[in-house]
Each structure stands twice: as structure tokens, then as C-alpha cells.
Amino acid sequence: MNHNRTPFMPIVAALLGLGLFSIMDGVMKAASILAGAYAAMFWRGLAGSAMMLPLWLRRGNGWPPRATMRVHVLRGIVAVSMATLFFYGIVRTPLAEGIALSFIAPLIALYLAGIMLGEKIQSAAVGGSVLALLGVAVIGWGKFDGPSDPEAVKGLIAILVSAILYAWNLVLQRQQAQIAGPEEVAFFQSLVGFLFLGVGAWWLAPWPSATAWGLIVISAALSTGSLMLLSWAYSRAEAQVLVPLEYTAFIWAAIVGWIAFAEPVTLPTLGGVVLIVAGCLYATWRNPDPPRPEMPN
Template sequence: MDAVMKAVSIQIGAYNMLVWRLGLAVILTGLLYAFTRPRLPAASTMRVHFGRSILVAIMAIAFFWGIVRVPLAEAIALSFIAPLIALGLAALFLKEQIGARSVLGSVLGLAGVAVILSGQLGGTHTDDTMLGIIAVLVSAVFYACNLVVARHQAQLAKPLEIAFWQNLFVLGLLSLAAPFLLAVPAAQHWPGIAAAALLAIASLLLLSWAYARAEAQVLLTVEYTAFIWAALMGWWMFGEKLTVSTIAGTLLIIAGCLLALRRKPQATEPGLA
């Protein structure tokens, strides 16, 4: 989805791409949600939906604005500070026991990111690229908060309910800037917008389902595999070359994920928090 978003955002801008994608997503999830004959969520649940939507709105516009200016793999690598922040937040707010393997897996994954960035950030960057990097880092902070809220939200509502209300609220929040920024895309851009909407819906539904069934510390470490796909999509769609440091870092990331997911069948993983 990020690759499609970047491709179309380069043409029409991140704001317009995101708003029109959300518009299609609201229609599609709204139709599916209506078939379930839903009741209006409780006020407490609605507050969670709206609160997470604020985080998602800031996170999304910052990230997609950033990836227009930064190589896709580099942007994803920078975003990997989010799982590390979220691990601490999960322990603090969700009272999850953060196991030694999860911490070590995250550190190993972060080491992989450092190897990648050592090869990519050594080059010359324009001011625009540096602004993009800052935007991605800002997005990562909000993404970390979003991941922890997602775990709590998944205990309160079903995936389709989450998808509909989140898309609706985020669209409403971003629409506040519509009088100044919104433009109607040309016909050739709509297939990309539609594809991004479908991919975003599928991603949100699957993640909501996953967060209802697994601890955040395990799922957050698996987030590191996103770099593999970002590197491949960046190379295929935008000609962003893979380097030795990229491959080496990716191997470290995979090793970190495997370490965090490995569990002893009859032993409790030692806790660190």
C-alpha cells in the first residue's frame, strides 16, 4: 500500500491521495458494515475510535508526505523506532509482560535498521529530503501510540466496526483542510487511489483481528518485516537500489523477528518489565 500511495502522491500530493483514498474506504467499509446491521457503539468505545483516529490522521499525513521525499525503504527503516516506543507503552498502559526474547529481538531488529541507515544516510541529502525524514520520525512517534491504542481498541470492537469508524473520523479530521488543499484527481489516478483504498481496508481488518488475539510485543517485532517489502517495492517501482548494507540489515531484522516469536513450549519467558 505504501508503494501505491507514494506513486500517486508524487503526482497529486499526499493530502489529496489520502483524502480520496479515505473517501472510497468509507464507502466500501460502510456498505460492508451496514450488512451486519450494527448498533451505535457505546460512548466509551466511540471515544476510543475517535481518539485513535486523531493519532492515525497525524501519523498518516506525516508519513505519506515524508515518503514522497524519502526513499521508501529508508522511510520504513526510520519508522522502526515506533515498535521500540510501543513496547514500552504496552508495558506501561496495557500491563503486558515484556519478555527477554521480545526485547532482544527488537534490539536485533534495530541493529539491522542501523546497518541499513549507515549505508543510506551517508549520502548527500537535500533540505526537502531532510524535511521528509523529520516527517517520517514524527509519524513514527504517533504510530507507536496508535499501535498500543489498537490493542485496547481490538478488545472493544470487531474489525469491521473499527475500519468503518476510523476511516470516517480520519476523513472528517483531514477534511478540515479541504477548502485550502483539496483537488479532484484526474481519471488516470483513480485506479491507484482505489487500489490503495482496498489495500488499506484489508490491512486494517487483518491488523485489528491480529491485535485482538496476540500481544503487542510479538506483533510489533513482526513489523520489521515491512522493510523487506518496502525495499522490493522501492526497487521495482521507483528504481531505488538495494545495497549490501540493505541486505545485511534485512537479515538482522528477520533474525530479530524469529527470536521474538520463538517460545519455549513449557516455560514462561523471563520478564523484564
């Protein structure tokens, strides 16, 4: 079997999962404007846990072993911290800009995957990520050329910190997907996030309005669906194959931001998207190696 061939179905699943995540970002931006980022994330954790509990129980695998639970807890805390900071940021900046800034994460994650997972980083993955990062620089040049208000600066800092956590989250996602099924991953990520944010919920997460609740429930459904798709993909392909696909989220974010929040898409934005897509295609390309001889059983 040729192990270096680009895995088609995991890539399709990852792209679909990223699309759902980007739509969810738009829904969560609206919910965070109404209820606050912390409250929206806390109550989404409750909604997501309730949705995924029957699916997890249906699998009948029982409570995970201690080593697996450590990964669930660690990723749940990292992911909910990352997401809360990100939604705090995109309330103060356009959605597409927030996604563009977060694109430093996949580049960091490629190297973390080599250090933490022992994956050999291919030159195509590195080169494609650098090309995509140039696209982000073009977008940043067009979007942030000029003075910013204090709230926008806060949003920028929150998104950059979130991006660092996101890089760690991507590597943990690969580890988690190798030891647990998609339903288990989605359930425990929602549950751990809900419990972790519960520490400050009394002060920071008042009961949302009916409109906010509707958005939170929709967001939870999109998030859990995306988590299962990405977990399935990461259990079948290396992080360095799938991580560069994160850049395609910008295309979805630009569309959602334009439709839902009237956020314009400028020429520098479009130029950056071209570089990002080109980088993704280059990074995920694999030249097949000569067939390996069969080993005796």
C-alpha cells in the first residue's frame, strides 16, 4: 500500500468540518454580541453536551480510561480557552479579519506536530504554509493600514493569543482522534468546556435571552457536527496533511461576514485568499513514492 498518497476522504471531511466551523463562528459572533463571549461559550457547552450525550451512550464504550481522559480534559480546556478569546476578538473585529489573524496557528502546529507527534514535516507542507501565510500578510496589510480604536486592539490581542492556543489544539486533536471516536471527542470537549467555564459562570454567564439561546443551540449543533467530521479526518490522516486546510476557513468567513454582518471583502482580501488557497493546494500535494516490496507475514 502506498502510505504517502494524499488521503482524499479525510480531506473532504476536514473541508466540510471547517466549513461548518466557519458558519458556526458567524452564529457565535451574533450570540456573543447579545450575551457576551464567555456566556455564549458556557451555555453552548451545556447545549453541546446535551446533544452529544445520547450519541456517546449509544456507542456503548463505557467511561474512557484515565490516559484518554487526560487528553480529553487537556484539549477541552485548551479549546474552550482558545474559542472564548477568539469570540471575544471577533466581536471587536470583522469575522474575516479574525480568521485571517488566526492563520498563524496552522503554521505553528506543523512544527508542533513534528515535535509532539513525531511526524516528519514534508517540504511541501512547510512551503505551502509559508505561501498561505504570505496571503494572510496581504490581507493584514489591506485591513490594518491605519489607526485602530482601543477595542479593536483588544480584539487583535485576544485573537493572536487564541491562535497560539489553536496551534496546540490542532496537535491535541490529532492525538485525541487516535484514541477516541468522534462522538466521544465531541461529547467530552463540550462537557469539559462547560465545566471549566462554570468556575466563573455565576459572574460572567447570566441566563441568555431567547434570541441568544436560539443562536447558541444552532452553534452547538454546528460545532459538534464539525468536531465529529474533523475527528474522523484526523484519525485517518496526518496533521501535516490536514492542518494547511485550515486556511480555507477564511473563504467561508468572508462569505458569512459579508452576508450576516455587511463586512466588505476588499481587493487585498481577495489577493490574500488566492495565495491561501494556492498554499493549501501545494501543501497537501504528495508525489507518490515507488511501491514498497511486500514484507513476509
